[in-house]
Amino acid sequence: MAPTEVTDGNVLPTVETARKLGVLPEEFEKIKEILGRDPNFTELSIFSVMWSEHCSYKNSIVWLKTLPRDSDRMLAKAGEENAGLVDIGDGLACSFKIESHNHPSALEPYQGAATGVGGINRDIFTMGARPIAQLNSLRFGNPNLPKTKWLVKGVVKGIGDYGNAFGIPTVGGEVFFDECYNTNPLVNAFSAGIVEVDKVAKATSYGVGNPVFIVGSATGKDGIHGATFASEDISDKSNEKLPAVQVGDPFMEKLLLEATLEIIATGHVIGIQDMGAAGIICSTSEMSAKGEHGMIIDLDKVPTRQANMHGWEILLSESQERMLVVVEKGKEDIINAIFDKWDLHCAQIGEVVAPGPHDTGRLHFYQHGQLIADVPAHDLVLGGGAPQYHREYREPAYYQQFKQFDSNQVPDVAADELTAVAKHLLSHPNIASKKWVYEQYDSMVGTANRSTNRPSDAALVRIRDAKHPNYKKGIAMTVDCNSRYVNADPFVGAQIAVSEAARNLTCTGAEPLAVTNNLNFGNPYVPEVYWQFVQAVKGMGAACLKFATPVTGGNVSFYNQSSDDGPVFPTPTIGMIGLVENPEHQMTLDFKAEGDLIYLVGPPQNDIASSEYLYSYRGVKQSPAPAFNLDEEYTLHQSIKQLIAQGVIASAHDVSDGGLFVALAESAMPRGLGFSISTDDNFRTDAYLFGEAQSRVLVSVKPEQQGTFQQLLGAELKTEHALLGTVTAEGFVVNGQTVLSTADAKDLYDNSLGRLMA
Missing domain, CATH: 3.90.650.10 (PurM-like C-terminal domain)
Incomplete structure (x- = not known):
């Protein structure tokens, strides 16, 4: 079907429409310049999610580029694949990543946390890696508040129910409480998996005529504009956006895991990507931009859960447990047979097309026989035409005030006070055992956890290699950040976060290898908040250089603030992995x-x-x-x-x-x-x-x-x-x-x- 006139049956949107979708007036003008015309509503919706902070990193990428991102062990460029990938020797690699699901968890803690777990695991197995372990970093408000207890219970149950059913052990993590998180909790999920180096799958698309499949669950209306929702402050109107929270099915994900690894093993997969934030439009645009080809997609062929869905709803839906797969032409029957065996949807929705004479690849979306969107893939994505901003930043007044602290103004602890202090600390929710949390998780499924009965500063998981039954290496992993330190001094606090992660691995007997990060901050348009971000990135970079632990990728989560509580403490969570070559060195x-x-x-x-x-x-x-x-x-x-x-x-x-x-x-x-x-x-x-x-x-x-x-x-x-x-x-x-x-x-x-x- 050749591209003709673009229409979606709607009146062309105005700058006010753009504002409501989170698109700035100057961005609206840039969209018109890129298209050479006014966008229709579907196209504007596409740009709104792809240029949201959650997808484009438009307010953070200029600083993220300053982080160290290279080492002899790096097998994938930072941020260019579904997850980071590090060589661990013997023909094996570890794929790992951390991502946030903060805003959804603030509104619907059970599904918000559960789908965070599901999404991060999909990032791992779309690399061709079988997930071996999960961690999580959780932040909540005053633990005495009923709302906080509701959030804690919902998040913990969501993580436990999804992870336990999916069959991947949760082997560690951290939980922290402070009033700054009263409205906006932080839910950061980490996953790691193992893959043979020569079986790694890529998130790309090329080869004219190669078929494009959507596989896994059917597409519904859950999660629509979820990326936009994650790119704005929490407010008293946020509950109106509950449809932006996705709904997960761990049993479907388990089937999708097995089917995905099986199709990758055939060698016929050109590229594959998880449908996370922004759904179909994100996967089609990022894969096409990377492979410098276009796609023609027929949205009528997408399996849907609701009738009469608009084209923009299908494109932007963030329904869970879905993948976009590009396959070698002529191998369709092989792929279909595998998904039939696992009783999963596998629908060919389009094909790869050649780039045009003036661009690297366009996306043409059809519905009911009409072309409803015609957009250039390159201009939608991070590193392509998506905007990149240098935001104003300035040192907040409190920073110098904190430095005026004089410990001489604080009485030393007396001998008869030691017991009171000891009881206070050992029972404090920031220090006390998180037994109540981790007993709701299955830490032993898969029988690879080496630290359940041998407590150590980092979790340690045995690597199982079918080719070497007596394989002894282990992967140590940890997530760390004391956000109180970072709030006091973002540069030093971020250095400490990296250092503590490396220290935990070292104390476990591991050699630190690489970092994934989850940078949780307030509104980037507030200069004092952005200063915290900039200083934290600088501190993180300095420490990662010192420990030779490059950043493989991760996630930036801005807008973690509310009108009532202001911004959360700046929280650059560090996920770090290390290698234990000899189990005798486990400490x-x-x-x-x-x-x-x-x-x-x-x-x-x-x-x-x-x-x-x-x-x-x-x-x-x-x-x-x-x-x-x-x-x-x-x-x-x-x-x-x-x-x-x-x-x-x-x-x-x-x-x-x-x-x-x-x-x-x-x-x-x-x-x-x-x-x-x-x-x-x-x-x-x-x-x-x-x-x-x-x-x-x-x-x-x-x-x-x-x-x-x-x-x-x-x-x-x-x-x-x-x-x-x-x-x-x-x-x-x-x-x-x-x-x-x-x-x-x-x-x-x-x-x-x-x-x-x-």
């Missing part, structure tokens, strides 16, 4: 036996800034980020790696939220042990025990290894370290005073969050 955080020696590796600091102790116990909300030095952090990691490789430590646990005391408690409780330590008179007691200064790791050492340990750290590695005390049979003892029994501490730590949610 756990738990103390092993009474009498083992306890050491602190890294410099102690007289610092309580931004600690949970200062923020929630003392009630001091304004302070800078905790003490941090990137060079010291890097040196610490190299020292811990040597200690693990040479087998001279029995446990390793990074000192982070809650400080040294919490790290000691978390190391003692897994085996029902205790500790007896002494503080240093050169430091404030609260700073020594509860401060959150960075670049410190708690280790335990067998007495017979003490000489080797001290020789290695002192003479060879020249890393600061201090003997704190010993592992005991029971009880938490500080300076000869029993602060808590192990049993009481464990009850507070394990059960406080569950009691709060009940």
Whole structure:
């Protein structure tokens, strides 16, 4: 069918129509310039979703390009495929990514979170990788509010129900509470999978005459303009946009996983892409732009769940569990047979066409025999014609105010106050065990999880390779960000987020490989918010360079704010993977036996800034980020790696939220042990025990290894370290005073969050 006159039966839209769709007046003029005419409503809708922040990264891409994105292990250019891809040796690669589903979860937490899990897993298996593990990073408001409890329960159940039914273990994550998230929770989902290097699928389209298929679920009206919805502030009118929230079906996704991997294995797939944000229009435009070809699509052939859907509704629908697949011409029957076997829709809706004389490829969409949209693929996409903005930014007034903090104005903790502080921290929802959450997840499905019964700072999953039954390598993974630190100082806070992720991997015995990030911020048109974003990207880039962990891709989520609560804390969540070459080098955080020696590796600091102790116990909300030095952090990691490789430590646990005391408690409780330590008179007691200064790791050492340990750290590695005390049979003892029994501490730590949610 040759392109003729474009019509969709509607009056041509005005600049006011464009505004309502989230298109700026100057963008509306640019659209007219690109098309050489006024767009019809369908075409304007196409540009509105493809040029939304969620799809185009128009307010962030200029800074994202500054992040380090190359290494010898990178197998896919950052952001150009469905997910990142890193070589792990032996002909295998790890595909991994993190993405947000914040706005949908704020309105409908169960489906919002569930479809976030489904979407991130589709990104992995469209690469040809079989997902092996999931993580999530969750942020909620005041946990005492009924609304927060409703959101927490809905999100956790949505993640658990979808992930458990899909059959991929959730092996770790983080949960954080602060009032800044009262209206706008953050739900960031991470997934990783393994693929043979020579079986990787690409998100591209080329080859004139090659058929285009839509596979998986039928298309409905759920999720329409979801990308636009995710590119605006949460308001009291947001509930009117509930149809923009998608509905997921994990059992359908499981079938789609198996069918997708099977068709990729045939070798007949030219390109494949998940239909996530912006649905059909996103997949067709991004694949066509990358392959520099066009497509002719007949929307009447798309399987739909509702009758009489408009063309723009079909194009923009974000119904879940769908893929766009371009296949070699002549292989249609093979693809159809596979999807028939799995009882899934498989409909040819168009074909690939040659680029025109003046462009790299156009998309022609037909309905009822009429051409309803004619748009150039290149001009729709990130890196093509989508706008890129340099936004104004300026330092917020609070930044310098926070730096005026003087710890001398805060009383030190007294000896008779230690128990109260310990109870407060161990029961605080930001520190207490997330047992209530993770018990709703299946962490053992697939039997590859190596950290359920061997607690460590990062999750560790065994790699299963059918060609090598005794394959021993493992992938360690973590998600990290203390958003309070980032709010206090976005540059330093983002460096800390990367460093803590790398520290968690190092303490698990892994070599950090690469990063995926989820950058959650407020409205980018607010100069103070955009300053936070810019500083965080700069800090992240500096730390990633230091640790040689390039950014493989990820997600930017702006507009996380409301008129009532303002912007959320800037939250650049870091997802990082590492490789454990030898399972004997897996390191756990738990103390092993009474009498083992306890050491602190890294410099102690007289610092309580931004600690949970200062923020929630003392009630001091304004302070800078905790003490941090990137060079010291890097040196610490190299020292811990040597200690693990040479087998001279029995446990390793990074000192982070809650400080040294919490790290000691978390190391003692897994085996029902205790500790007896002494503080240093050169430091404030609260700073020594509860401060959150960075670049410190708690280790335990067998007495017979003490000489080797001290020789290695002192003479060879020249890393600061201090003997704190010993592992005991029971009880938490500080300076000869029993602060808590192990049993009481464990009850507070394990059960406080569950009691709060009940």
